[in-house]
Amino acid sequence: xxxxxxxxxAAVGVSSMIASAPAAGAQSYAPPVGELRPLVLxxxxxxxxxxxxxxxxxxxxxxxxxxxxxREVLSSVGEQARGAGLDPGRVESMFRAxxxxxxxxxxxxxxYWQVVPGTAPDVRPDLASVRSSLDSLNRDIVxxxxxxxxxxxxxxxxxxxxxxxxxxxxxxxxxxxxxVALVRALGAVCGPVAAA
Numbered sequence: 001x002x003x004x005x006x007x008x009x010a011a012v013g014v015s016s017m018i019a020s021a022p023a024a025g026a027q028s029y030a031p032p033v034g035e036l037r038p039l040v041l042x043x044x045x046x047x048x049x050x051x052x053x054x055x056x057x058x059x060x061x062x063x064x065x066x067x068x069x070x071r072e073v074l075s076s077v078g079e080q081a082r083g084a085g086l087d088p089g090r091v092e093s094m095f096r097a098x099x100x101x102x103x104x105x106x107x108x109x110x111x112y113w114q115v116v117p118g119t120a121p122d123v124r125p126d127l128a129s130v131r132s133s134l135d136s137l138n139r140d141i142v143x144x145x146x147x148x149x150x151x152x153x154x155x156x157x158x159x160x161x162x163x164x165x166x167x168x169x170x171x172x173x174x175x176x177x178x179x180v181a182l183v184r185a186l187g188a189v190c191g192p193v194a195a196a
Contacts, residue, residue, distance in 0.1 A: 034156075034159075034160035034161075034163045034164050035148060035151050035160060036148060036151060036152075036157070036160045036161050036164040036189075037164040037167060037168065038144055039141065039144040039145065039148055039164070039189070040161065040164040040165050040168050040182075040186065041164075041168050041172075042137060042140050042141045042144055043098060043141060043182070043185050043186065043189075044168050044172060044174065044178075044182055045137055046098060046102070046134065046137040046138070046141065046185075047098065047101055047102060047105060047178060047181055047182055047185055048178070049102070049130055049133060049134050049137070050102040050103075050105035050106050050109070050178075050181070051105070051109065052125040052130045053102070053106060053125075053127065053130055054105070054106040054109040054110060054121075055109075055121035055123070055124060055125055056124050056125045056126070056127040056130060057106070057127075058109075058110065058113060058120060058121055058124070059120075059124075060124070062127070064103050064106045064107060064110070065103065069131070070099055073095060073099065073134075073135075073138060074092045074095055074096065074099075076135070076138065077091055077092060077095050077138050077141075077142055078091060078092045080138075080139060080142045081142055081145075081146075081193075082195070084142060084143070084145075084146040085146070085194060085195050086142070086145060086146055086149065086193050086194060086195055087192070087193055087194065087195050087196065088195075090191070090192070090193050091142060091145060091193060093188050094145070094188045094189060094193075095138070095141075096188070097184060097185050097186075097187050097188040098141075098185045100184060100185075101181040101182065101184040101185035102181070102185075104180070104181045104184060105177060105178060105181045108177045108181075109177075145193055146193075149192075149193050149194050152189065152190055152191065152192070152193050153191065153192040153193065153194070157189070157190035157191075158190050161186060161189055161190060165182060165183075165186060168182075169182065
């Protein structure tokens with residue numbers, strides 16, 4: 001089973017457990033969420049910034065693809081990774097997956113707004129402010145990668161990642177568009193990240 005199907009199946013399972021949760025005080029069972037939940041949640045929060053970014057770009061000359069900004073982000077996280085004793089190329093590839101997932105959400109929103117124009121945003125967020133939030137999330141994600149380097153490199157990474165993703169999807173009530181993008185964003189997470 002591929003990562004996307006595994007996360008989707010786990011999310012359905014966690015959602016059904018939440019929906020059928022016993023009354024307060026009663027005993028219940030939930031699978032362990034694992035050590036990667038804070039990292040997955042930060043990546044999901046970063047992915048949620050695609051919505052205000054898309055709103056800021058909608059109906060303007062600004063394009064979804066912004067190679068200069070992407071190079072700036074990758075360079076910044078690469079430097080932070082280097083300072084944390086991580087492999088900069090590996091961390092940059094993790095962020096490349098997140099950037100691509102973010103653009104997938106923006107494209108999905110643009111397509112929806114074209115089909116259902118009444119849902120299109122009529123207020124444009126300040127893109128500089130959104131980018132400031134993104135920069136903060138980027139620093140947080142690199143810190144979390146550094147803190148979990150042994151988990152990411154270990155054999156339990158994928159089950160932990162899937163459990164964490166399913167929990168985040170269920171608890172945060174992440175919609176289908178963002179779920180698909182989250183799977184893409186998480187695709188490069190497991191594997192050694194320490195500098196050689």
